[in-house]
Amino acid sequence: MTALVIVGAGPRGTGLLERIAANAAELLPPDRPLAIHLVDPYPPGAGRVWRRDQSPLLRMNSMAEDVTMFTDERSTLDGPVRPGPSLAEWARRPEEFAPYREVADPAVRAELRALAPTDFPTRRAQSAYLDWVFRRAVADLPPHVTVTIHRDTARRIDGPADGPQTVHLTGRALTADHVVLTLGHLDSAPHPRHAADAEFAARHGRFHLPPAYSADVAGELAALAPGEPVVLRGLGLAAVDLVALLTEGRGGRFEPAGDGPALRYRPSGREPVLHLGSRRGVPYHAKTGYRLQGPPAPLPRYFDxxxxxxxxxxxxxxxxxxxxxxxxxxxxxxxxxxxxxxxxxxxxxxxxxxxxxxxxxxxxxxxxxxxxxxxxxxxxxxxxxxxxxxQPLAGLALGSAEELQAHLRAYVAADADRRADPxxxxxxxxxxxxxxxxxxxxxxxxxxxxxxxxxxxxxxxxxxxxxxxxxSGPPGFRLRQLLALSEAGVVRFLGAGVRVDRDEATGTWRASGATVPGHTVTATALIEGYLPQHALHRTLDPVLRQLHGAGRLVEEQLADREHTHRSGLVAIAPADGRLLDPALGGAPHPRRTALGPHTSLRAAAAFARPRTDAPAFRQNDAAARALLRSLAALPAEVLAA
Structure with missing residues (x-):
């Protein structure tokens, strides 16, 4: 029997499994049975980032109708198109889509029943959708393909390029004819610039949070005291999540402020004071809350x-x-x-x-x-x-911090209004x-x-x-909430070009921005409010760390006479995702593949929108077809099992 090990069973691993199911009838003959082993300590389908076990305050930044895991008539790929429901379509009538299983969490069930196509779902609702997508992908596999789930962590991979691979887990070892790393979003050891702040915080008994995934650090935020001055560097999605956890997550509440969309915030008294700034100095633009009013543009036209x-x-x-x-x-x-x-x-x-x-x-x-x-x-x-x-704040110089607050409130309100107006x-x-x-x-x-x-x-x-x-901005209601928090004094804006310095004499951080020259804020806590950027040479993933240390994969490095760039990404062959192996002279490894945001095949880090010919579908399809062809061609005498 042929064996395939997929390390990482989140959305990318699930998407690959769906493409294997779609292509198996053509490329894997019935006399070549295939055993697929999925390895992930987190629930299959959702994986780590989208697991159900996270705060209901954490939301997607896409409308329910704009999230799909399935190909459609606009998809340009070599394998068969297998249409399926978007999150909104599935939530409307989940019992009509096999294999049906009632969502266990009553709060998530209630959310799904009430979910409108233009709503921004919780991540727990997306977790339920991904669980169903995974189960459908498994159900769609032909009878000669089986799936075994291992809720475990892969620690090491070894084996010859022309023979079976051994994937060492925490509790056992798996033998495979091919290994695929669909590891998703990963952590790295702190960048030196963050390490210096961590050491500073340790010396002075202060709080410092490096870039992190919000669901993973919710418990750590409890260390921040009510009223404590905190510098939160970043104004993207991670910052929005952290603000929600530190305000509404501490018992504050939002209520309507009149008949319009404006909100008022009622503090609980347990919130810290959050000083927000970034390079641009403004939040990411809100996602639009409407559909196209005219026919879709025939894209692409110029960059094709x-x-x-x-x-x-x-x-x-x-x-x-x-x-x-x-x-x-x-x-x-x-x-x-x-x-x-x-x-x-x-x-x-x-x-x-x-x-x-x-x-x-x-x-x-x-x-x-x-x-x-x-x-x-x-x-x-x-x-x-x-x-x-x-650069909406470029060249702007204001005379006081209060002028900045007023200016940013007007900017945020205008952006939220525009993105809500068809x-x-x-x-x-x-x-x-x-x-x-x-x-x-x-x-x-x-x-x-x-x-x-x-x-x-x-x-x-x-x-x-x-x-x-x-x-990749937040839903519009998040900007309304940010505006209400600013008016309540819980959030203070720092402006553009934010700089954060360490003051050894006082054990505090001092933050300043270019928008209000000379204005400085002192804080006893520093949060890096953006998502971690994985770097192979600092990776905390055990498999990547082992392979890199053994010289069996390489970080993408671009160099010319004027510049050298280490991207931190794992170098792969763009055609099918095979790992480039220095031990093979930099050639693609015939039995090891990698897909996802940690690789050199760049893509938008977002779920596919229906009818947009999402590149991730093409990447998954190409990799699945290459895998199936390779596995089907292996001589029986060299199979792993």
């Missing part, structure tokens, strides 16, 4: 396979901002204006065909494009402005076009044509942060 082929055919090194961004920006703006012209034509001054014909001919950085937009879109508020979106649905058009960029961007990075500096500073640096701030 043909455009990337042409770029890769040009001689010389490439840079993202110089060579790719003009097409990428034009694509995102196309999505924005397509929705504006089709859904809100009364706010445009040209017919869409006339606009598009001229827009097609314009270079992004050209007076002609700027003049066309000014002519066709009279209101500047209806035009997309990438620089303003990226009159601004062009923002959603831009968001969908932004997602489409990941259809080609990983291919450009994998080509090796970008300079090392561009990958470091522009892909992994600027664009990653820009994408997150525009596309």
């Amino acid at each position: 396979a043909a455009a990337v082929d042409a770029l890769l055919a040009t001689p010389g090194p490439l840079e993202l901002r110089r060579d790719l961004w003009p097409s990428m920006a034009k694509e995102v703006a196309f999505g924005h204006y397509h929705e504006l012209f089709h859904a809100h034509p009364e706010r445009t001054a040209l017919p869409w065909p006339a606009f598009l014909a001229r827009y097609d001919r314009c270079a992004w950085y050209s007076p002609e494009r700027a003049a066309l937009v000014a002519e066709a879109v009279p209101d500047p508020a209806d035009r997309i402005d990438f620089e303003r979106l990226d 009159a601004h649905s062009a923002d959603l058009g831009a968001f969908l076009a932004l997602l489409s960029l990941f259809g080609q961007l990983p291919r450009v990075v994998a080509s090796g044509r970008l300079t090392a500096r561009s990958v470091a500073e522009e892909v992994d640096g600027w664009f990653s942060g820009y994408f997150n701030s525009l596309a």
Whole structure:
């Protein structure tokens, strides 16, 4: 019998299992039985990050109808499309989708029954959906494929490249013909800049929390005293989660403030005082709470396979901002204006065909494009402005901390209002076009044509942060809550360009920002309010640490004459995810594969939206088909079992 070990049974491992089930009939003959072993200490389907055992205050940042684990008619892959319900469709009538099993938690059952397609579910609701997706994937496997779940941790992998692999768990060892690492989001030892703050906190008896997953550190937050001044560095999703746990999670409550969407916060008295700041100084833009008002834009149009082929055919090194961004920006703006012209034509001054014909001919950085937009879109508020979106506080210098609070409250309120108003649905058009960029961007990075500096500073640096701030923001109600917390004095904004220094004399941290020159806040606790960024050379995952130490996998390292970039990602073959093995001269290991955010095949770290041709589906499908072909071709005399 052929054996496959998948280490990591969360969403990525589940997605791979679904693709194995979809492709097995074609690629794995009935006379080649396959035993699949899934290894994960956390529940299969949900895994660590999406496990049910976490606070009901923690929410998804996607609407229920925008989350799917299934391919559909827009998916471009070699294997068969196997449609399935989105989270919203499944929650509406779970008993109609086999294999049915009633959700055990009555609170989650009640949430699912009441869940509207445009609601932002709790992570516990998503956990229930992922549990069902996993059970469906198992049920869809053919009879000659079996699955065994091991609630255990993989510690070590060894074995020859041309023979069976041994996966050592905490309690036993598994022999496999192939091993796949779908490890999901991982932890690393603290970066030196965080280690210095941890040592400072230990010396002075202070509280310090390095980047972490909110569900894992909820208990540690109890060490913060009521009223304690805390600097929380970061204004993305992790920061929003931590604020919720430290306010509503301590007994405070939100209530309506009048007839509109505004909220008022009633403190419990047990909250610390949270000083929030970041590089941009503003929260991530809220997710839109509406659907497109016009027809979907035909994406991609400018940053498609043909455009990337042409770029890769040009001689010389490439840079993202110089060579790719003009097409990428034009694509995102196309999505924005397509929705504006089709859904809100009364706010445009040209017919869409006339606009598009001229827009097609314009270079992004050209007076002609700027003049066309000014002519066709009279209101500047209806035009997309990438620089303003990226740095809304750039050049702003205020005279006092109170002026900053007022300015940020107005900014947050305006952003929440805009993202809740379908009159601004062009923002959603831009968001969908932004997602489409990941259809080609990983291919450009994998080509090796970008300079090392561009990958470091522009892909992994600027664009990653820009994408997150525009596309990975919290639900709109979170910004309303942040506004209420600010008005209640529980949250204080620090502005942009935040700097945090250690004061050895007082054992405190001193935080300042560029928006209010000269203003400083003193705090007795420091929280790094953003998600951990995995780095292979500092990984805490035992399997990756063992393989790296043994020289059997390599961290992606890009180098040219001017720059060297260590991305922290595990280097894999982009075509099928095989691990690149230094012991094999850097060639792909024939029996080891890795998929997910810890690998060099970059993708948006988000669940797939229906009908967007999500790259993760193509990656999972390609890996599953390569695995099945490889396993089916193994001679019977060399099988692991």
